[in-house]
Every structure is written in C-alpha cells, then in structure tokens.
Amino acid sequence: MNIQGAMSCWNCSDCCGDESDDDDATEQADDGGTNRNRNNPPGHLEMSTFQPRTNFGPRARPRIRPTIARTLSDRRNQPLPNLPIQVPQIPLDELKEITNNFGKDAHIGEGPYGKVYKGILKNGKDAAIKKLYECAQSDDAFRVQISIASSLKHPNVTALLGYCINGESRILAYEFASIGTLRELLHGNRETADPMSGLVLSWDQRVRIAAQAARGLEYLHEIVQLVHRAIKSANILIFDNFVAKIADYDLTNQSTGPIHSNRLIGGYGYSAPECALTGKQTTKSDVYSFGVVLLELLTGRKTYDNRLPLQQRSLVAWATPLLSTMVGECVDPRMDRDYPPAVVAEFAAIAALCVQHEPDFRPNMTTVRKRLEALLKEQIGPSSYHTPIDNRRPTEK
Numbered sequence: 001m002n003i004q005g006a007m008s009c010w011n012c013s014d015c016c017g018d019e020s021d022d023d024d025a026t027e028q029a030d031d032g033g034t035n036r037n038r039n040n041p042p043g044h045l046e047m048s049t050f051q052p053r054t055n056f057g058p059r060a061r062p063r064i065r066p067t068i069a070r071t072l073s074d075r076r077n078q079p080l081p082n083l084p085i086q087v088p089q090i091p092l093d094e095l096k097e098i099t100n101n102f103g104k105d106a107h108i109g110e111g112p113y114g115k116v117y118k119g120i121l122k123n124g125k126d127a128a129i130k131k132l133y134e135c136a137q138s139d140d141a142f143r144v145q146i147s148i149a150s151s152l153k154h155p156n157v158t159a160l161l162g163y164c165i166n167g168e169s170r171i172l173a174y175e176f177a178s179i180g181t182l183r184e185l186l187h188g189n190r191e192t193a194d195p196m197s198g199l200v201l202s203w204d205q206r207v208r209i210a211a212q213a214a215r216g217l218e219y220l221h222e223i224v225q226l227v228h229r230a231i232k233s234a235n236i237l238i239f240d241n242f243v244a245k246i247a248d249y250d251l252t253n254q255s256t257g258p259i260h261s262n263r264l265i266g267g268y269g270y271s272a273p274e275c276a277l278t279g280k281q282t283t284k285s286d287v288y289s290f291g292v293v294l295l296e297l298l299t300g301r302k303t304y305d306n307r308l309p310l311q312q313r314s315l316v317a318w319a320t321p322l323l324s325t326m327v328g329e330c331v332d333p334r335m336d337r338d339y340p341p342a343v344v345a346e347f348a349a350i351a352a353l354c355v356q357h358e359p360d361f362r363p364n365m366t367t368v369r370k371r372l373e374a375l376l377k378e379q380i381g382p383s384s385y386h387t388p389i390d391n392r393r394p395t396e397k
Contacts (some may be wrong), residue, residue: 046054083147090162094122095171099129112266118176124177127161127392131169139165146172151247152224156216158237158247169351175245177237182209182293187302204379206297207347209236209244216246217290218365221283229281231294232270269303269315274359284359287368293356295319298348300332316355323352343378344360346371 098119099106106117108127114132121127137145142165149160164171179185185199201209220226228235228249235248259317272288275281292303295315303315312318322330327348331339350371356362363371 008238010073022141040072052061084146085143085147085163087146087162089228090121090164090171090173092164092166092169092171095119095129095164095173098122098127102129102131118184119173121161121173125161126178127173128176130172130174132171134168135170137182142170152220152249154216154219154223155243156212157219157249174247175237175239177245177247178240179238179242181182181234182213182236182238182244182296183233186233186296186300201297203335203344205242207343207375207379208373209238209242210294210297210347211369211376212244213246213293214290214372215371216244216366217286218369220246220249221286221365227281228286228289230270231286231293233293236293272359282359283364284362287354287362287365288356289338291351291362291366292316292364294347294354297352298332298344299330300334320355323348323349340379343375346378 003157071186096102098121099117102115102117106119107115108128109116114130117130117131119127119130146160146163158177159175160172161175162173164173184367185201217228217231221227226249228246230248231246235246237245237247239245250262270289272281272285275285293313295301296303299315299319301315301319304313305315306313319330327345328341330348331344350368352365353361354368
C-alpha cells in the first residue's frame with residue numbers, strides 16, 4: 001500500500017486564503033550569479049565570511065523521528081506502520097458547529113486541495129479548519145501522515161491542532177495566523193491592482209521575520225530531514241507579535257538517501273534553476289527559494305510582475321546584479337530610507353548567496369539563520385525601526 005501522493009492536500013498556506021503566486025506570473029526568470037571571480041565558475045559568490053556548520057546550541061532539539069524519511073518512502077508491498085498521533089481527533093459535529101456548518105461567514109480561503117474556514121475550538125484556540133476535497137489516499141495512510149505532522153514541534157513551524165476522519169470527510173485543524181501571510185503583508189490581497197499595496201513593514205520587522213522563518217526551515221532540514229519544496233512568501237504565516245512560522249511543509253516522497261524530492265510544487269519565480277533540469281528538489285533548492293523570499297522582504301516586490309518594464313519583471317534577474325554594488329537602488333522605497341545601510345547591505349549579501357545559480361555554492365540554512373540572527377544584534381538605536389502596524393489581516397479591513 002502506498003502512503004504517498006495525496007498528502008499534497010496539506011497546504012497550510014490556505015489557512016490565510018492565499019494559495020500561491022501562480023496568477024502573478026506567466027514565466028520564470030533566468031537568473032545569474034553576481035560578484036563573479038575569474039577563478040570560480042559563473043554564479044559563484046565568495047563564502048569565506050561564512051562560519052562553518054556547527055551544532056544548534058540552545059535551540060537544539062532531539063531528533064523527533066529519525067525514521068521519517070524511511071516512513072515516507074514508497075512502501076507499496078509493505079504494511080503501514082502504526083505510529084502514535086499526538087493531536088486529538090475532533091468530532092465532525094464540533095467542526096460543523098464552530099464553522100456554522102462550513103458556511104460562508106467562516107470561509108477564509110480556498111486552494112486546489114480544499115476549503116479553509118476559521119473556527120474556535122472547544123479548547124479556546126483559534127484554528128484554520130481545512131476541509132479537504134476527496135482524494136484516493138486510504139484512511140491508514142492518512143493517519144500515518146497525521147502522526148508525522150503532529151510530531152513536528154517548533155515555535156517557527158505551523159502546528160497541527162487536530163484532525164477528523166469521518167466517512168468521506170477529512171479535515172485538518174491548524175494554528176490560525178492572526179495577521180496573515182507574508183505575501184499579504186508585502187503585496188496586499190490578490191485582488192488589489194497595486195503590487196506594493198501591502199502594509200509597510202519596518203526594517204526591524206523584516207529582519208525578524210526572515211530570521212524566524214530561517215529557524216523554522218533549518219529545523220525541517222537539519223532535525224526532521226525534510227525538504228519543504230514550496231518555500232515562498234505565501235507559505236510564511238505571521239502570527240501575533242509578528243512571529244513568523246513556516247507552513248505547507250510537504251511530507252510526501254521524501255527519500256532515505258540524500259534529501260531530495262521529485263515533485264515540483266513551488267510557485268513562479270521561486271524554483272531553483274536546477275529543478276527545471278533535474279526534476280528534483282533538495283535542501284539547496286529550498287535555500288534558493290528562501291533567498292527569493294529575502295529579496296521580497298528587501299525590495300517589497302513580487303517575484304514576477306508583468307506590469308513592470310521588461311527588464312524589471314523578474315525579481316531575481318533584476319535585483320541580483322544590484323545586490324553587491326547598488327543595494328540602495330533595490331530597497332523597498334516605502335521604508336523611506338528608515339534603515340541602517342550596513343545591515344541592509346549584509347542582508348542583501350545573504351540573499352545573493354542563497355540565489356546563486358550553482359546549488360553547491362549556496363549556504364545551508366544553519367548558516368543563513370546565524371547570519372540573519374547576527375543582523376538582529378547589529379540593529380542601531382532602541383526602536384527607531386519599529387513602525388506601528390495595523391495587526392488586522394488585510395482581508396478583514
């Protein structure tokens with residue numbers, strides 16, 4: 001029996017009603033390296049300033065499930081493992097009650113795999129209730145996926161709160177992102193005409209969001225040994241106090257060998273160049289996608305915008321040549337120069353390293369996280385970069 005496939009239904013980003021950026025682009029940009037050295041191949045960036053990979057220190061956590069990759073590999077002729085589920089099963093009647101029978105008033109989003117509703121569980125927690133469409137996965141296979149998802153515990157990874165299996169109904173309850181997705185904050189709702197109509201995040205908030213998201217992705221890569229495969233601003237959820245959490249971690253088709261995946265599910269403008277050539281995604285392709293998110297935070301632009309002049313439509317192709325020499329030209333103008341230039345330059349350098357053409361030249365997420373956390377310590381002044389922001393989700397205004 002195969003436990004792969006339909007777990008792709010688990011798209012946590014639907015919790016905030018913003019499935020992907022596919023409507024924003026019609027093509028993927030060809031990007032190139034910067035800061036090239038004649039002794040290095042094209043696309044190489046010097047990494048001498050990076051610290052060697054070390055232990056996690058105080059954030060270290062025990063390997064919660066060392067056999068996750070093996071559990072998720074193809075087991076067509078093997079019985080499914082009986083794994084414990086660490087979240088409660090929620091009665092269907094309770095879910096109907098808290099969503100007004102999955103009515104319009106509770107509806108907050110919809111994606112290709114299901115509709116999402118907001119509800120308050122009986123334990124008092126706000127939840128994003130995802131009612132999945134019909135899929136071919138067996139109940140036993142679905143429970144295996146629930147077990148694994150329920151064991152992922154990190155302050156910067158979206159948590160599964162509960163589930164329901166009742167006949168044809170399969171429903172998942174996730175933490176509710178009170179503020180929304182990073183994409184919504186930066187670019188506004190999908191319906192808005194202006195691609196820069198989102199809220200104006202301060203520089204300090206941008207760096208903190210980036211560092212927190214890096215911690216979550218590092219956890220998935222280094223502790224869980226999981227390739228995310230869909231890192232993008234729509235899959236970084238923002239909670240109270242602007243806590244960022246990684247969502248839409250994909251548990252299907254994870255290999256027991258070098259961490260990779262054959263299923264391409266990233267959005268336009270986020271996929272690493274090698275993915276189109278090999279059809280495989282790795283932790284290094286996740287790093288590339290994360291670098292694109294850093295560029296979104298730096299510039300305030302979408303990954304692809306066909307309303308801009310041709311040379312500026314692809315974020316990576318436009319921004320990369322500017323990162324090492326003319327960073328000020330690509331910083332989000334909405335911040336009105338209220339940022340420390342030296343810290344911005346270092347942030348741009350981290351993004352440039354992540355989006356290098358060659359996967360082997362990209363840093364791992366431990367290195368990225370350390371570099372971003374170092375920037376937080378370099379912020380100048382008490383709170384000059386903390387601009388008050390309306391905490392309501394853009395869809396609730």
